[in-house]
Amino acid sequence: MIGPDVFADLERRLPGRVIGPGHDDFDATRVIFNATIDRRPAVIVLPESTEEVAAAVRTARAAGLPVAVRGGGHGVAGHAVADGAMTIDLRRMRRVAVDPDARRARVQGGALWEDVDKATLPHGLATTGGTFWDTGVGGLTLTGGLGYLMGTAGLTCDNVMRASVVTADGEIVEAGPDGDPGLLWALRGGGGNFGVVTEFEFQLHPVGGIQVGRFVAHLDQAASALVALDEYTRSIPDTAVVFVTGPAAETLPTDGLESTGPFEHVAVHLVVQGGPDDGAAAAASLLAHPEWSGRLQPYTYEALQSDDTLPFGLRHYWKGHFVRGIDRPTAEAIVTAMRTRPAAPSFILFEAMSGQARTEPAGGAAFGQRGARWNLSALAIWEDAAEDEAQIGWARRTAESFAPVSYSGAGYGNYAPSDETAERVRAGYGPERFARLRAVKRRYDPDNVFRFNLNIPPA
Numbered sequence: 001m002i003g004p005d006v007f008a009d010l011e012r013r014l015p016g017r018v019i020g021p022g023h024d025d026f027d028a029t030r031v032i033f034n035a036t037i038d039r040r041p042a043v044i045v046l047p048e049s050t051e052e053v054a055a056a057v058r059t060a061r062a063a064g065l066p067v068a069v070r071g072g073g074h075g076v077a078g079h080a081v082a083d084g085a086m087t088i089d090l091r092r093m094r095r096v097a098v099d100p101d102a103r104r105a106r107v108q109g110g111a112l113w114e115d116v117d118k119a120t121l122p123h124g125l126a127t128t129g130g131t132f133w134d135t136g137v138g139g140l141t142l143t144g145g146l147g148y149l150m151g152t153a154g155l156t157c158d159n160v161m162r163a164s165v166v167t168a169d170g171e172i173v174e175a176g177p178d179g180d181p182g183l184l185w186a187l188r189g190g191g192g193n194f195g196v197v198t199e200f201e202f203q204l205h206p207v208g209g210i211q212v213g214r215f216v217a218h219l220d221q222a223a224s225a226l227v228a229l230d231e232y233t234r235s236i237p238d239t240a241v242v243f244v245t246g247p248a249a250e251t252l253p254t255d256g257l258e259s260t261g262p263f264e265h266v267a268v269h270l271v272v273q274g275g276p277d278d279g280a281a282a283a284a285s286l287l288a289h290p291e292w293s294g295r296l297q298p299y300t301y302e303a304l305q306s307d308d309t310l311p312f313g314l315r316h317y318w319k320g321h322f323v324r325g326i327d328r329p330t331a332e333a334i335v336t337a338m339r340t341r342p343a344a345p346s347f348i349l350f351e352a353m354s355g356q357a358r359t360e361p362a363g364g365a366a367f368g369q370r371g372a373r374w375n376l377s378a379l380a381i382w383e384d385a386a387e388d389e390a391q392i393g394w395a396r397r398t399a400e401s402f403a404p405v406s407y408s409g410a411g412y413g414n415y416a417p418s419d420e421t422a423e424r425v426r427a428g429y430g431p432e433r434f435a436r437l438r439a440v441k442r443r444y445d446p447d448n449v450f451r452f453n454l455n456i457p458p459a
Contacts, residue, residue: 072136151355189367211279215294320377
């Protein structure tokens with residue numbers, strides 16, 4: 001509970017944009033992507049500028065309220081809302097400004113990736129973004145950012161050149177060469193631990209033709225196929241990115257694979273920047289393995305980004321590991337997990353770490369998993385709360401089956417579950433990075449006001 005004087009002060013600063021538990025829009029406003037999260041903030045505020053964010057933070061501190069931050073609301077862990085806290089909801093801060101000559105974009109903290117792409121693609125430019133258009137820019141960026149351009153452009157966080165941040169004392173600071181380079185380093189993968197990022201400045205990259213291929217292997221042959229795929233991804237060009245999903249059961253019009261109807265399979269999604277010849281060259285060594293069959297077709301980056309979304313309101317529990325590779329035992333564990341999933345649409349997702357995603361940008365980045373070959377995750381997705389135990393149990397068991405080949409003992413922060421442990425958070429950075437992050441946290445948030453995240457306690 002917060003007193004009427006606090007509400008009055010907030011209403012004066014943000015007229016018509018303060019929502020408490022008694023407000024008609026409270027329940028609708030607190031809804032986020034993951035329906036298993038049902039939390040009741042003390043108040044939700046919707047600022048429209050960096051200065052209003054700073055005012056909200058100062059009010060929260062004066063009232064003794066912790067602060068949660070909502071960008072797109074897409075985070076599975078539910079960090080955007082917290083019981084008894086102030087949620088600073090950035091959904092009214094979605095402006096994007098593009099400088100095509102400098103190949104830079106200034107993006108407000110509440111923007112979605114569709115906002116960014118729609119502003120940059122008319123100039124033939126983009127930066128590595130989420131694979132779902134309705135993903136929030138802030139959450140994806142601050143915890144890494146795996147996407148279709150990461151082979152040539154690196155992770156999303158690698159492309160942050162500058163950021164405006166409201167700190168725990170309500171001050172506005174700049175992260176970057178003209179401000180604090182150490183804070184910029186921390187924002188490149190350190191999560192929402194250091195303040196509210198109200199504006200990012202991204203490096204943009206030219207985007208031309210795209211070739212997209214879907215290659216499938218029958219689940220009965222998937223273990224051998226996945227070992228072959230692991231070998232394949234170790235020599236692909238930077239222009240190629242590989243994502244894998246499974247299981248699925250559908251009739252597929254793929255070259256070289258006869259099917260009279262639906263069959264269970266695992267699918268490779270190959271994205272190649274370039275023309276048809278580039279795509280064919282990139283796919284050739286995959287198709288040399290007889291377990292895989294499929295073809296490529298010309299695409300656009302805009303179509304690729306906007307192809308599919310997951311609606312809000314489903315129940316989610318995601319967990320996994322960055323892994324060193326896919327050996328035969330791991331491939332067999334993957335197939336077993338696919339065969340034992342409780343029900344569709346739950347699936348296993350693995351994303352190959354290749355190209356520039358494995359290289360730190362100039363100035364470095366806090367992201368600590370570049371030595372891994374794959375991000376391998378179980379995504380439990382369901383509708384009925386009666387399935388909670390079965391779905392969550394499957395995701396946990398599946399993630400545990402990947403532990404023998406885990407790169408660090410941790411998974412991808414953007415796919416972390418709501419009960420992610422402090423041990424896994426530390427493991428994801430390693431001792432040296434984690435110590436450096438704790439030092440930055442102490443400078444900007446010594447009281448751990450921003451603790452609804454994959455938390456890094458101040459040193």
